[in-house]
């Protein structure tokens with residue numbers, strides 16, 4: 426079990442957003458998404474109403490965070506409340522099942538990032554708050 430997973434279980438870390446991710450039995454990360462029961466459109470993060478057909482018949486689904494970099498940018502100045510490290514890289518990832526997800530890219534030099542490169546999901550400490558680590562899903566090279 427990773428140190429982050431243990432910290433989440435022991436309360437030394439908290440998720441950045443409730444239900445943003447789940448840790449499944451093998452220790453890997455799944456993203457908490459939604460799937461429309463009418464048109465089967467999937468999205469992340471979770472929604473209460475389909476953004477494509479507007480149906481309210483939307484259920485929870487766990488998305489496998491594996492895909493390719495669709496676009497990226499380097500953020501040199503975070504939002505006012507950001508206490509994490511800058512600069513950081515934001516990527517838009519096209520998951521293998523077609524869902525677009527925006528998150529941080531870690532463990533990769535900016536000069537090594539390529540559109541279309543394979544990435545996978547991981548958990549990372551985004552920042553510290555109130556003596557606890559705030560953890561969220563990020564991407565790393567596959």
Ligand SMILES: [Zn+2]
Pocket residue numbers: 461462463464465466475476477478479480
């Ligand atoms: Zn729909």
